Amino acid sequence: MSGHGYEKGRLNLPFVGLCTFGKYPYQPDWDSIDADFAVLGAPFDFGxxxxxxxxxGPRGIRExxxxxxxxxxxxxxHEDDVTYLEADKVRIVDIGDADIIHTDTMQSHANIETGVRAILKAGAIPIVLGGDHSVNIPCINAFSDQEPFHLVQIDAHLDFVDERHGVR
Structure with a gap:
């Protein structure tokens, strides 16, 4: 976040500029991810x-x-009077959203999986902002060639099922 801070005269306040996660840098080139953590939006709710x-959801979380x-x-x-996730200690980028194709669940999920795979290829930890419960599926699929992994899901509840009301 170069040029960001009181000392440099560029505050980059919440209501100006691009709305990225935490105002961290935007990296639109998924082949050039250089970060510890990369944020991917999965704005999908066909499920x-x-x-x-x-x-x-991704837009609201970013905002x-x-x-x-x-x-x-x-x-x-402000309660701890501490700055967490300092840019000079933790490298975070926002890579934008996976392309969602209205009415095409399979391709939309494939696009989410592609984004997560790009993050993993860069050696970063993916943070995926959804979307409905089904976005877990392409995220988990992206780890198919990884060693055992841990998934942290923050949600009101978990509805991870193969079938709902007779529909797969």
């Missing part, structure tokens, strides 16, 4: 039962995350 809208970048090169916690 919802009756309440569409989860496709706006909310900018509030922690108020003139600091990291996530400032």
């Amino acid at each position: 919802t039962q009756f309440r569409a809208g989860a496709r706006f 909310a995350s900018t509030l922690f970048s108020f003139g600091h090169a990291g996530a400032y916690d």
Whole structure:
């Protein structure tokens, strides 16, 4: 985050500029990811039962995350008076969203998997912002050639099933 901070005169406040996760750098070239963590949006919600809208999740999470970048090169916690995830210690990039093709679940999931595989190829840890519960499937598939791995899912509940109301 060069040029970011009070000392340099460029605050990069939450309401200006591009809305990336935590105002971290945007890396649109998935072959040039150079980071410890890479954030991928998976704005997919064709798997919802009756309440569409989860496709706006990545955008909402990114927007909310900018509030922690108020003139600091990291996530400032006012209660602890500490800046976490400092840019000079942890390299984080936002690689944008996987392409979602309306009405094509298989290709949309393949595109999410491609994004996660690009992150893994770069040696970074993927952070995927969804979307509905089905975005777990392409994320897990991307690890098919990896050693055992851990998945952390933050959600209100887990609905990971193969079939719902007779539909696979």
